[in-house]
Amino acid sequence: MPGPARILAADDLARMLRRLAHELLEANQGAHDLVLVGIQTRGLPLARRLSSLITEIEGTEVPTGALDTTLYRDDLGRRQPKSLHPTDVPVDISGRTVVLVDDVLYTGRTIRAALDALSELGRPGRIRLVVLVDRGHRELPIRADHVGKNLPTAYGDRIQVLVEELDGEDGVIAQPSTEGEGR
Amino acid sequence: MTADPRGDTTTAAVSGMAAADGARQRAATAAGGRTAPAAVIGEPAPMPHLLGIDDLDAAQVVRILDTAEQLLPIATRERNTVPTLRGKVVCNLFLEDSTRTRISFDLAAKRLSAEVLNFSAKGSSVSKGESFKDTALTLDAMGVDCVVVRSGSSGAPRQLARYLDVPILNAGDGWHQHPTQALLDVFTMRRHLGALSGRHVVIVGDLLHSRVARSEVQALNLLGAKVSVVAPPTLLPPEVEGWGVELVADLDEVLPDVDVVYLLRVQRERMHRAFFPSSREYSRLWGMDGRRLGLLGDHAIVMHPGPMNRGVEITGEVADCDRAVITEQVTNGIAVRMACLYLLLAAAGGDTEEAR
Numbered sequence: 001m002p003g004p005a006r007i008l009a010a011d012d013l014a015r016m017l018r019r020l021a022h023e024l025l026e027a028n029q030g031a032h033d034l035v036l037v038g039i040q041t042r043g044l045p046l047a048r049r050l051s052s053l054i055t056e057i058e059g060t061e062v063p064t065g066a067l068d069t070t071l072y073r074d075d076l077g078r079r080q081p082k083s084l085h086p087t088d089v090p091v092d093i094s095g096r097t098v099v100l101v102d103d104v105l106y107t108g109r110t111i112r113a114a115l116d117a118l119s120e121l122g123r124p125g126r127i128r129l130v131v132l133v134d135r136g137h138r139e140l141p142i143r144a145d146h147v148g149k150n151l152p153t154a155y156g157d158r159i160q161v162l163v164e165e166l167d168g169e170d171g172v173i174a175q176p177s178t179e180g181e182g183r
Numbered sequence: 184m185t186a187d188p189r190g191d192t193t194t195a196a197v198s199g200m201a202a203a204d205g206a207r208q209r210a211a212t213a214a215g216g217r218t219a220p221a222a223v224i225g226e227p228a229p230m231p232h233l234l235g236i237d238d239l240d241a242a243q244v245v246r247i248l249d250t251a252e253q254l255l256p257i258a259t260r261e262r263n264t265v266p267t268l269r270g271k272v273v274c275n276l277f278l279e280d281s282t283r284t285r286i287s288f289d290l291a292a293k294r295l296s297a298e299v300l301n302f303s304a305k306g307s308s309v310s311k312g313e314s315f316k317d318t319a320l321t322l323d324a325m326g327v328d329c330v331v332v333r334s335g336s337s338g339a340p341r342q343l344a345r346y347l348d349v350p351i352l353n354a355g356d357g358w359h360q361h362p363t364q365a366l367l368d369v370f371t372m373r374r375h376l377g378a379l380s381g382r383h384v385v386i387v388g389d390l391l392h393s394r395v396a397r398s399e400v401q402a403l404n405l406l407g408a409k410v411s412v413v414a415p416p417t418l419l420p421p422e423v424e425g426w427g428v429e430l431v432a433d434l435d436e437v438l439p440d441v442d443v444v445y446l447l448r449v450q451r452e453r454m455h456r457a458f459f460p461s462s463r464e465y466s467r468l469w470g471m472d473g474r475r476l477g478l479l480g481d482h483a484i485v486m487h488p489g490p491m492n493r494g495v496e497i498t499g500e501v502a503d504c505d506r507a508v509i510t511e512q513v514t515n516g517i518a519v520r521m522a523c524l525y526l527l528l529a530a531a532g533g534d535t536e537e538a539r
Binding site for chain 2: 068
């Protein structure tokens with residue numbers, strides 16, 4: 001089996017995040033009413049970085065929170081339970097534009113769970129989705145509003161986004177395989 | 184286990200403490216400063232059942248405590264349920280009365296959106312032998328997804344696990360085990376003290392008839408705490424020497440050194456056997472009162488599994504003081520039971536499909 005290939009390097013990732021921050025601000029006409037919510041676990045550091053980029057570009061602080069989707073997943077009992085992580089959104093999301101941030105968009109099931117989890121916290125005016133990598137193979141009618149990179153993959157490939165905060169380095173690696181993993 | 188579970192205990196406990204500080208004013212910490220708990224190093228083995236603490240290793244205990252930590256804030260949210268166990272049926276099979284434990288399990292299951300079936304066998308003869316098996320087969324035929332069982336007979340949950348293919352959760356059996364009580368106790372201790380490794384807990388009272396004590400000692404040993412016991416000689420089980428505890432004769436002597444005083448309930452129904460002369464005598468020698476409270480270190484906490492006998496093992500003054508975390512134990516019990524149900528039911532069915 002071939003080893004993992006590095007698809008994106010740290011500076012690719014940095015440039016992508018900067019572009020995504022600009023796209024978000026353009027689409028929202030500024031940082032007004034935005035709340036960034038990172039999906040645990042790798043969406044959270046990405047959301048924090050987008051937040052500081054927005055502050056840098058626009059000069060405004062954007063509230064940033066964390067969302068754990070595990071308890072809202074529909075595949076309970078089909079796999080070993082994942083560790084739970086904090087859900088912690090510091091502001092009332094009602095009426096605001098919530099930007100969900102995740103590392104990889106794949107089947108769409110995590111995002112479905114995230115939408116359910118968000119609705120428990122309030123009624124956002126709008127929900128937008130930002131992902132670093134869209135690898136296709138959707139099983140639900142879900143699409144991202146802003147995508148760092150579209151990455152054609154085989155169903156069983158393993159795509160992994162690495163972030164400095166959790167993995168010690170930034171980048172995206174792909175492992176062609178018949179065994180699907182990650183989410 | 185190749186990984187050192189202590190390392191994880193420490194990280195988890197630290198994040199637990201951070202959560203504890205803010206927990207009372209709901210989980211409204213700024214997202215900026217807080218990091219997620221470290222990923223579990225060396226995934227703990229899945230648990231098919233929760234029959235006793237003696238079936239668990241340290242990593243499994245830590246996973247339950249970490250899971251409970253994340254489930255605790257759900258209770259204080261405006262919508263205090265999550266849909267996780269929707270469509271699952273949890274049966275509370277209570278062959279022995281225990282309103283408090285049953286209500287706690289009931290609430291835990293409901294917060295996870297499970298259906299709850301309460302089956303109490305009061306007055307019927309389902310507690311032994313063939314008829315117990317028939318009860319099990321009936322539950323199986325009804326298609327329950329998990330059975331929470333409380334029984335006066337030691338070993339009944341393990342027997343049930345042989346009859347049924349669904350996860351069995353022991354809610355207390357005879358003098359044997361009461362794992363969720365031990366887990367909620369160590370959870371409460373961890374929230375107050377951080378990692379329990381090297382901490383000192385004294386357990387006081389009726390160790391002979393106490394399933395709580397047995398489970399408690401095992402859980403504390405797994406997490407690396409030092410355990411002392413003080414009890415009337417008549418209420419010490421003969422095999423206590425093998426529990427890995429230190430026997431202490433005088434409660435006053437050990438109090439200045441401990442981080443936790445854990446008082447066991449004096450089981451009034453057993454008083455007629457004359458295990459000790461009188462309840463006044465008991466409270467003088469083994470009861471926690473204001474004077475003994477003064478012997479404790481500033482950080483030490485007082486715990487009791489409930490229900491309390493005020494004036495016997497604990498005075499009202501101690502029960503109501505801010506060092507007593509007895510009502511907190513009750514609140515934490517729901518989160519810990521949610522964690523157990525979640526881990527048992529989420530694992531059920533095995534890996535039939537890869538994660539996506």
